[in-house]
Amino acid sequence: MSTDFSNKGIRTQAIHAGEGHETGSHSSAPDLVMSSTFRVNREISFSANNLDSDAPYVYTRWANPTTDQLEDKLATLEQAEDCIAFASGMAATTGLLLGYLSRGDHLIICETNYPGTAELARHTLPRFDIDVTVVDTSDPANVGNALRDETRMIWLETPSNPLLNIADIAAIAEIGREHGALVVVDSTFATPIATRPLKLGADLVVHSLTKYIGGHGDAMGGSICGATELLAPLRTEALSHLGGVISPFNAWLIMRGMATLPIRMREHAANAIAVAKYLENHPRVESVIYPGLESHPQHELAAKQMDNFSGMLSFRVANSKDVARRMMSDFEVIHYAVSLGHHRSLMYLLRTEDLAETSYGLEGAGLEKYRSVAGDGLFRFSVGLEDPEDICADLDRVL
Numbered sequence: 317m318s319t320d321f322s323n324k325g326i327r328t329q330a331i332h333a334g335e336g337h338e339t340g341s342h343s344s345a346p347d348l349v350m351s352s353t354f355r356v357n358r359e360i361s362f363s364a365n366n367l368d369s370d371a372p373y374v375y376t377r378w379a380n381p382t383t384d385q386l387e388d389k390l391a392t393l394e395q396a397e398d399c400i401a402f403a404s405g406m407a408a409t410t411g412l413l414l415g416y417l418s419r420g421d422h423l424i425i426c427e428t429n430y431p432g433t434a435e436l437a438r439h440t441l442p443r444f445d446i447d448v449t450v451v452d453t454s455d456p457a458n459v460g461n462a463l464r465d466e467t468r469m470i471w472l473e474t475p476s477n478p479l480l481n482i483a484d485i486a487a488i489a490e491i492g493r494e495h496g497a498l499v500v501v502d503s504t505f506a507t508p509i510a511t512r513p514l515k516l517g518a519d520l521v522v523h524s525l526t527k528y529i530g531g532h533g534d535a536m537g538g539s540i541c542g543a544t545e546l547l548a549p550l551r552t553e554a555l556s557h558l559g560g561v562i563s564p565f566n567a568w569l570i571m572r573g574m575a576t577l578p579i580r581m582r583e584h585a586a587n588a589i590a591v592a593k594y595l596e597n598h599p600r601v602e603s604v605i606y607p608g609l610e611s612h613p614q615h616e617l618a619a620k621q622m623d624n625f626s627g628m629l630s631f632r633v634a635n636s637k638d639v640a641r642r643m644m645s646d647f648e649v650i651h652y653a654v655s656l657g658h659h660r661s662l663m664y665l666l667r668t669e670d671l672a673e674t675s676y677g678l679e680g681a682g683l684e685k686y687r688s689v690a691g692d693g694l695f696r697f698s699v700g701l702e703d704p705e706d707i708c709a710d711l712d713r714v715l
C-alpha cells in the first residue's frame with residue numbers, strides 16, 4: 317500500500333496518489349511491470365477465488381503491481397474504497413452488468429447514452445433473460461415509475477452522450493436505496509474533477525479511461541470504483557473470468573495522463589465555454605448544447621452537481637452531411653474522428669438515423685422526441701486544449 321493521500325487536494329492526489337509502491341528500485345516515477353507471471357516462493361492456491369488482498373502477485377490477470385497503482389490513484393480521486401481497472405470502458409461495463417445481473421433481474425437505464433452500452437443493454441442482456449426498461453433519467457420521477465420488485469440496478473450516464481442530459485444523482489440514488497437497487501453512474505464525461513457520484517449516494521462509478529482520464533488518445537482502459545464489498549465479487553468474475561484485463565503498459569500510460577487531469581479539465585472547460593459561445597452566435601448554427609451555458613435546460617442542476625462543466629458539447633446545423641464532408645477535408649486543427657476527452661479536439665457527426673436504428677431502437681414518439689433536440693444529427697464536439705482562436709477559425713472554415 318502507498319501513502320494515504322485522501323486528505324490532500326485533488327491536484328496533489330492526481331499526481332501522487334497510488335504511486336510509490338515500494339519495489340526496491342527507489343524510482344520517482346512508477347515502475348512499469350510487464351511480467352505476466354511472478355515467481356512464487358510460498359504455497360498458494362491455484363484459484364483467483366482463494367486469493368486474499370495481501371497475497372503475493374501470481375498472474376497479471378489477477379493482479380499486477382503497475383495496475384494496482386492506477387487503481388489506487390483512481391480510487392483516491394473518486395473518494396472510493398476500491399477500484400478495478402479493465403481493458404476498456406466496455407470491458408468494465410460488461411463486467412459490471414454480467415457480474416451483478418442474473419436471469420429474471422430488471423435493469424433501468426437511461427434512454428440515450430454511450431452507444432456501446434445502449435446496444436449491450438438492448439441486444440445482449442435480453443438474451444440472458446434480463447429485462448431492460450429505458451427511461452428519460454433527466455427526471456428522477458421516471459426512474460421511480462419504472463421500478464419493479466425485480467429491479468436490481470439503475471444505470472445512469474451524466475452528462476449523457478450525445479444530448480448532454482444531466483441525471484440528478486442524489487435524487488436517483490435515494491430512489492435506488494429505498495428500493496434496494498444498485499445505482500451505477502457512467503461518469504466518463506464528468507470525470508472525478510467535476511463530479512464524485514459516490515459522495516452523492518451512488519453505489520458504483522464507471523469510467524472509460526480512454527477518454528479524459530488517460531487524456532492523450534494513446535491508451536484504452538476502463539474502471540469501476542466503489543465499496544470493497546461490492547467490488548470483491550467483480551474482481552474474480554468480471555476480471556479474472558471474463559478476462560478483460562488492462563495491459564500494465566496502458567495502466568502506466570493512463571496513470572501518467574492522470575497526473576494533469578485537474579489542470580486539463582480546467583482548460584477543457586474554459587475552451588468549451590468559449591467555443592460554445594462562439595457557436596451560439598454563429599448564424600449557421602441552429603442550436604448548441606453545453607451544460608455550462610445558461611440556455612441548457614438543466615444548467616442549474618449541472619451547476620449544483622458539477623464542479624467543472626467538462627469539454628463536451630453538441631451542436632446542430634442545416635445540411636449536416638455536407639458540413640461533415642467539409643470537416644473531413646478542411647479542418648487544420650480539429651480531427652474529424654470518434655472518441656473524446658483528448659488534448660486534441662475531436663469532432664464527429666452522430667446521425668439520428670444511425671443512432672435511432674442501431675443503438676437506441678427509437679420509433680414513434682420516442683424518435684420524434686429525440687429528433688426535436690437532435691434534428692437529423694448532432695455534431696459531438698470534444699473541445700481540446702488548442703488555442704480557442706485556432707479552434708474557432710477551423711469551425712469558421714467549414715460552417
Ligand SMILES: *Cc1c(COP(=O)(O)O)cnc(C)c1O
Pocket residue numbers: 404405406407430432433473477502504505523524525526527536537538
Ligand atoms: C467511450 C465510452 C465508453 C466505452 O469506453 P471504451 O474505452 O471505448 O470501451 C463508455 N461510456 C462512455 C460515456 C464513453 O464515452
